[in-house]
Amino acid sequence: MSISWKRTYAVALKDMKEVTRNLFILSTLITPFLFALIFGREADVPLVIHFMIINITFATVTCFVQMALLAEEKERKTLRSLMLSPASGTEIMLGKSAVASAITLLTLVICLQLTGYMPDAPVIYAGLVLSLLFYLLLGMILALFTKSLIEASVLVMPVIFLLGMGNLFFELVEDYSFAFLLEYLPNFQLEYLAAAAGNGESGLLHLGGVAAWTVAAAGCALILYRKRTYLDQ
Amino acid sequence: MQSRAFPLKLRVSNQQKGEYAMIDVTHVYKYFREETALQDLDVHVGKGEIYGFLGPSGSGKTTTIHLLTGQMKPDIGSVTVMGKTGDQLKQPDFLQRIGVMTEATGLYQRLSVMDNLKLAADLYGVKAPEKRINELLALTGLTEASRKRADKLSKGMMQRVLLIRALLHEPELLFLDEPTAALDPASTKKIHEALLEQKENGVTIFLTTHDMEEAEALCDRVAFLHHGSIQKSGVPKELRREHADGSISVELQDGRRYRLIQDEKHADRLAGWMKTGSIAAIQTNVPTLGDIFIEVTGRELV
Known part of the structure; x- marks a missing residue:
């Protein structure tokens, strides 16, 4: 399977132009900045807060931007014209993912500057990259179930609360029997990875946890998109 | 539920076959749940023809275009377009050779006409894209509108831009689904002129319409589609003579x-x-x- 980087770039450039003119999507960037500004003012920000901000960025920026780009294409009937062009599904998704990734990276850099956190272990960066991939794939999967930007903004709410802010609210539910299951979610695994690395441990177990979620998301996305190849499926 | 028994009798197509069939649809049936969208469809379109599918809304015209462009597969029968069939209709080398203009292929509203067309030019690998875009804008009378945002275009202008997008990469075969629906006479005339010029260049055109004047003005052959099957087909002049x-x-x-x-x-x-x-x-x-x-x-x- 060959990839035309020219076509991929064309899709990415188009999406970047669209996003920069879409106030609805741009407004979602406010959430991580707000949290970073509020919590970054404290002298000693705990790890759980740093990773809450990171996970909120992944949920509200990576996942939502990816969903929104696809949902709006469906709503405006432009996705069909893309799929009737020589651009392959891979090229289209790579182009869109490039835009969501670029905006995520910019947001993360600014937020982490505001909170004063700088990851200092390669394994944490590996976890961040895998998390980015996971949320891109999650955005693609959820976009299959949305027909418009408004639907996307509703469907992303559970992602924001559970995977974005879940770390913050864990204390409220840790006495419940199901609470232990939450700790296997990718947002918790990422935070535990950073904590392990900070304590001088390898963190590979938790990196494996994030990787497993990413692989599962990739598998789901592949199966679901292959099933939707034809209009009447 | 309507019976879906396999058709036991072979119907001999009464369609005229071109020397080289650009489109070959043979005994096609297409079902949607309990509805039969197409039944025993036979269509053969030769190179360089303008072939018109006439029928009211819901007769199966758009479903036919979906089958011919690989967006759907027939439940029974075969669809061959330029020698390609099945999953080959989704391959880049096939999509490079066709142009599609349907109501399901919109423009990016926040981008200008030029940006929309440049994107299409990049996706299709058009050489000297700006020159080609400007040629087609001039042909369709849209040069002044090239910097306009797509959401500021009138319906007539939007249809013309969609047509330009379908023509940019010089396709061999064009699929047009009601290209002049709800358009003013001036825009319709511009589109007809552009299509007739494409025919002179050897492009084969498959268009659907419920405008019989458009069919008479453009089409070499027409087929009447009703309830998913062709009721009558032929050269418009000959049909009119036959029924006079x-x-x-x-x-x-x-x-x-x-x-x-x-x-x-x-x-x-x-x-x-x-x-x-x-x-x-x-x-x-x-x-x-x-x-x-x-x-x-x-x-x-x-």
Whole structure:
């Protein structure tokens, strides 16, 4: 399977132009900045807060931007014209993912500057990259179930609360029997990875946890998109 | 639920086959849950033809285009386009050779006309894209609108931009789904001119329409689609001749109008009027494609 980087770039450039003119999507960037500004003012920000901000960025920026780009294409009937062009599904998704990734990276850099956190272990960066991939794939999967930007903004709410802010609210539910299951979610695994690395441990177990979620998301996305190849499926 | 028994009899297609069939649809059936969208469809389109599918809304025109462009697969039968079939209709080398303009292929509203077309040019690998875009903008009278945002375009302008997008990469085969629906006469004329120029360049065009005047103006052959099957097909002039009843209409100077069958009895009457100089106008009664559609299907085209 060959990839035309020219076509991929064309899709990415188009999406970047669209996003920069879409106030609805741009407004979602406010959430991580707000949290970073509020919590970054404290002298000693705990790890759980740093990773809450990171996970909120992944949920509200990576996942939502990816969903929104696809949902709006469906709503405006432009996705069909893309799929009737020589651009392959891979090229289209790579182009869109490039835009969501670029905006995520910019947001993360600014937020982490505001909170004063700088990851200092390669394994944490590996976890961040895998998390980015996971949320891109999650955005693609959820976009299959949305027909418009408004639907996307509703469907992303559970992602924001559970995977974005879940770390913050864990204390409220840790006495419940199901609470232990939450700790296997990718947002918790990422935070535990950073904590392990900070304590001088390898963190590979938790990196494996994030990787497993990413692989599962990739598998789901592949199966679901292959099933939707034809209009009447 | 309608029966879906496999068709046991072979229907010989009454379609004229071109020397090289660009489109070959043979005994196609397409079902959507309990509805039969297409039944026993046979279509053969030769190179360089403009082939028109006439039918009212819901007759199966758009479903046919979806099958021909690989967006759907037939449940029974085969669809071959430029020698490609099945999953080959989704491959980049096939998509590079076709242009599609349907109501399901919109423009990016926040981008300008030029940005929309540049994107298409990049996706199709058009050489010298700006030159090509400007040529087509001039052809369709849209040069002044190139910097306009797509959401500021009128419907007529939007349709023309969609057509330009379908023509940018010089496709061999064009699929147009109601290209001039709800357009003003000026925009319709521009689109027709552009399509006739493409035909002169050897492009094959498959278009669907419920505008019989458009079909008469553009199409080399037409097919009437009703309830998912072709009721009648042929060259428009020949169809009109075939369905003409041989009558003439006569308008006299005093405003009275008569419809006369061409026979001996009426010839005397006509001669009488001619001798007295009573005739104001006289014409042969040839049915329109719309009249033929009503006669063949029992319902109107719209």
